Amino acid sequence: MSNLSRLRDFIQAFTALVNESGDDEARMLDAGEKLLADLIRHDDWLPEAYSRPDSGGYRQYLLHCDPMERFSVVSFVWGPGQQTPVHDHTVWGMVGVLRGVERCEEFAPDPQSGKLLALGSHDLHPGSIDLVSPRIGDVHRVSNALTDEPTVSIHVYGANIGAVSRHSYDPRSGEQKRFISGYSNDELPNLWDRSDEMAP
Amino acid sequence: MSNLSRLRDFIQAFTALVNESGDDEARMLDAGEKLLADLIRHDDWLPEAYSRPDSGGYRQYLLHCDPMERFSVVSFVWGPGQQTPVHDHTVWGMVGVLRGVERCEEFAPDPQSGKLLALGSHDLHPGSIDLVSPRIGDVHRVSNALTDEPTVSIHVYGANIGAVSRHSYDPRSGEQKRFISGYSNDELPNLWDRSDEMAP
Ligand SMILES: [Fe+3]
Ligand SMILES: [Fe+3]
Ligand SMILES: [Mg+2]
Numbered sequence: 001m002s003n004l005s006r007l008r009d010f011i012q013a014f015t016a017l018v019n020e021s022g023d024d025e026a027r028m029l030d031a032g033e034k035l036l037a038d039l040i041r042h043d044d045w046l047p048e049a050y051s052r053p054d055s056g057g058y059r060q061y062l063l064h065c066d067p068m069e070r071f072s073v074v075s076f077v078w079g080p081g082q083q084t085p086v087h088d089h090t091v092w093g094m095v096g097v098l099r100g101v102e103r104c105e106e107f108a109p110d111p112q113s114g115k116l117l118a119l120g121s122h123d124l125h126p127g128s129i130d131l132v133s134p135r136i137g138d139v140h141r142v143s144n145a146l147t148d149e150p151t152v153s154i155h156v157y158g159a160n161i162g163a164v165s166r167h168s169y170d171p172r173s174g175e176q177k178r179f180i181s182g183y184s185n186d187e188l189p190n191l192w193d194r195s196d197e198m199a200p
Numbered sequence: 201m202s203n204l205s206r207l208r209d210f211i212q213a214f215t216a217l218v219n220e221s222g223d224d225e226a227r228m229l230d231a232g233e234k235l236l237a238d239l240i241r242h243d244d245w246l247p248e249a250y251s252r253p254d255s256g257g258y259r260q261y262l263l264h265c266d267p268m269e270r271f272s273v274v275s276f277v278w279g280p281g282q283q284t285p286v287h288d289h290t291v292w293g294m295v296g297v298l299r300g301v302e303r304c305e306e307f308a309p310d311p312q313s314g315k316l317l318a319l320g321s322h323d324l325h326p327g328s329i330d331l332v333s334p335r336i337g338d339v340h341r342v343s344n345a346l347t348d349e350p351t352v353s354i355h356v357y358g359a360n361i362g363a364v365s366r367h368s369y370d371p372r373s374g375e376q377k378r379f380i381s382g383y384s385n386d387e388l389p390n391l392w393d394r395s396d397e398m399a400p
Pocket of ligand 3: 182183184185393
């Protein structure tokens with residue numbers, strides 16, 4: 001059985017944080033990272049349907065969207081050999097690894113040429129968190145560093161990320177394309193049935 | 201295709217209303233009823249999975265729960281011959297019929313004997329709304345008035361109704377039993393993928 005109350009508790013704490021500090025990116029990233037670290041400390045809560053890789057490419061399963069679209073929580077799943085395009089977010093984001101090993105390659109547009117500069121690459125293990133935003137660095141490519149297992153990470157963004165108009169990049173030319181990612185799933189986990197835990 | 205944006209718009213408007221007036225039951229019922237009337241004016245948005253009757257009894261499908269559990273939106277589905285027990289809510293609620301005909305029998309505890317007084321019965325047709333709360337009358341039994349078709353209604357409550365400890369009643373003796381309804385569904389509709397409507 002998946003311990004969904006961990007995700008429900010996280011969403012309630014994150015909602016309280018956004019109510020209080022939603023306009024303060026530095027505070028959201030600082031306090032939000034602590035909440036996300038608590039969530040990904042355990043790997044016993046994500047329902048199987050939201051951690052399933054797909055041979056057609058990486059999956060982005062929405063787990064929760066704030067009703068006013070101030071933040072969203074997404075489970076990303078990469079099968080072996082899968083990667084995102086080089087892309088930006090245009091809003092703050094947090095990437096917390098739950099399972100496997102995630103490779104993050106960072107880029108920055110060269111203000112002179114408009115091309116992309118490769119800033120380097122690092123691997124994230126379960127429990128580790130990366131931060132992105134236009135202020136602190138917003139362009140990356142993420143892939144599965146494992147060749148034999150899926151990698152699963154939990155992302156939080158300062159918007160309904162699947163509905164944000166943002167950009168993918170050709171890593172050589174730096175050429176931008178507009179994209180809207182959507183989500184891979186038509187149904188979300190129901191976190192709100194407390195009847196089992198409350199039963200007399 | 202189901203026009204899910206109607207439900208998303210309703211939830212955003214209702215969230216704004218709760219943010220503003222969540223502590224004022226009379227205002228919630230008054231302004232909330234107008235929002236619900238707009239939602240149930242059209243029957244083109246409820247996904248089939250949340251309008252499916254079950255031979256085992258009426259279904260209560262959670263469509264949305266406010267993350268702070270200040271309100272919830274539930275689709276109730278009665279097959280022919282199905283009814284709820286006599287029950288209370290302990291919080292405000294609105295019952296808006298989407299499809300079919302819903303029979304509402306109202307009761308009140310007799311303060312002298314503790315037994316239940318039957319106050320009467322009325323039928324609600326699509327577009328009609330009933331209100332309940334401990335202040336205005338909270339005990340009823342709801343059934344499908346049709347013998348050959350399901351009845352579907354959209355309910356909004358001032359709490360996460362599936363997790364509220366409340367009561368069912370023996371209609372003869374008035375005897376109360378505590379119950380927590382839970383929900384019939386493990387997955388909610390994903391209302392937040394706007395990529396189709398936003399596509400260039
Ligand atoms: Fe990213
Ligand atoms: Fe009821
Ligand atoms: Mg899709």
